[in-house]
Amino acid sequence: MPPRTHKRSPLAVQLLLLLLEEPMHAYRMQQLIRERHKDTVVNIAQRNSVYQTLDRLLRDGLIEVHETEQTGNRPRSTTYRITDEGRETLLSWLRTMLSTPAREFPEFPAALASLPALTPESVRELLDGRVAKLRRTLARMDDEKRLTDGMGLHRVFTIEDEYRRAMVEAELAWVMAVIADLVEGRLTWHR
Amino acid sequence: MPPRTHKRSPLAVQLLLLLLEEPMHAYRMQQLIRERHKDTVVNIAQRNSVYQTLDRLLRDGLIEVHETEQTGNRPRSTTYRITDEGRETLLSWLRTMLSTPAREFPEFPAALASLPALTPESVRELLDGRVAKLRRTLARMDDEKRLTDGMGLHRVFTIEDEYRRAMVEAELAWVMAVIADLVEGRLTWHR
DNA sequence: TGCCCGTTAGTCATAATATGACTATACATA
DNA sequence: TATGTATAGTCATATTATGACTAACGGGCA
Numbered sequence A, B: 001m002p003p004r005t006h007k008r009s010p011l012a013v014q015l016l017l018l019l020l021e022e023p024m025h026a027y028r029m030q031q032l033i034r035e036r037h038k039d040t041v042v043n044i045a046q047r048n049s050v051y052q053t054l055d056r057l058l059r060d061g062l063i064e065v066h067e068t069e070q071t072g073n074r075p076r077s078t079t080y081r082i083t084d085e086g087r088e089t090l091l092s093w094l095r096t097m098l099s100t101p102a103r104e105f106p107e108f109p110a111a112l113a114s115l116p117a118l119t120p121e122s123v124r125e126l127l128d129g130r131v132a133k134l135r136r137t138l139a140r141m142d143d144e145k146r147l148t149d150g151m152g153l154h155r156v157f158t159i160e161d162e163y164r165r166a167m168v169e170a171e172l173a174w175v176m177a178v179i180a181d182l183v184e185g186r187l188t189w190h191r
Numbered sequence C: 001t002g003c004c005c006g007t008t009a010g011t012c013a014t015a016a017t018a019t020g021a022c023t024a025t026a027c028a029t030a
Numbered sequence D: 001t002a003t004g005t006a007t008a009g010t011c012a013t014a015t016t017a018t019g020a021c022t023a024a025c026g027g028g029c030a
Helices: A010-021 A026-035 A048-059 A084-099 A107-112 A120-150 A159-183 B010-021 B026-035 B048-059 B084-099 B107-112 B120-150 B159-183
Strands: A063-069 A077-082 B063-069 B077-082
Touching: A010 A026, A010 A048, A010 A063, A010 A077, A010 A084, A010 B107, A026 A048, A026 A077, A048 A063, A048 A077, A077 A084, A084 B107, A084 B120, A107 B010, A107 B084, A107 B159, A120 A159, A120 B084, A159 B107, A159 B159, B010 B026, B010 B048, B010 B063, B010 B077, B010 B084, B026 B048, B026 B077, B048 B063, B048 B077, B077 B084, B120 B159
Parallel strands: none
Antiparallel strands: A063 A077, B063 B077
């Protein structure tokens, strides 16, 4: 018996959000996600997940088939439409996602918990590499921002980029502080 | 054909790390993860994942069976041991996890990308709730730290907590700034 | 003394997500 | 005319998440 509360995921939210605008088919959703740079917040690198997630939303009644078109002789494409339950579920998901920090398990803290398995010297080198990559990420984000600013896009449509930038910056500052501790011997260990 | 490079995950890393100390069985790994508070960086709430991940590590030759004991008439338990390939793989995983930021997809940025579907007023209320929870999280983390400090545990064994605290603090500051923008009308939209 | 409950130790089954390989049409262009 | 690229999607497998279930042991209490 599947749980009454449908499972939420970043991708499911994004798909419902697009269908809130108008009915569309899977491939178009991928296009829009990429065009609007939302592929930084939902994973569509593996585009199959889009089809799988749509299947699930359909099965759970959050979306329904709008029509199945066959333009000319091109591969048939199914357009979907959001249902009332889908609308309600989306809003309920958004409310908890905004108000309640989720328990997530990113890689970096797990790696930090493993420092004793490495030497302080090698950790220092590895973190140097991370600092360089974080700096490049910040530069890329700033370039992007200059572009979207130039297009006059309203801030609310890129607010998640501001958040991600703040997090990258905080991580960078933290890593640099740890490197300083390593260099000056305030943090060390054997093995 | 499975890819040559075994798939890494926070849990797999943590399990190999424990087996680096000494051979042990699945349940003991869970106990140690909880005792050492590493259940903040790896997900063992669903303890079945431990068995599934061990199966995978075994199949991939990163660990091997040490012995199968049957103390008295209690349920048999299999103790595992890390292999040389496991040791190498662990170190290789840690190197990339420390030096290279991963592309991950947490919930909050995905929710932020959906703000246009809500009203500025409701967003403000929801983010107020988040601020309260983030504050409580910080307080809990600080309590924990006082405890471990009192136990004289070396800093390298809790460094991941420092990182997580820094991230929570950065998120809190960012959310509060956004709330201020909402309140003072610097960020608004229709619908 | 007998029973229940928590701890120890793990299995079975299903859902969801990640990942890669594959099919097939239409259109542009070298 | 051949070839690549964009469109639109399916099939298959691996991994992770989640919940239900089995079973033995030891301690406490009615």
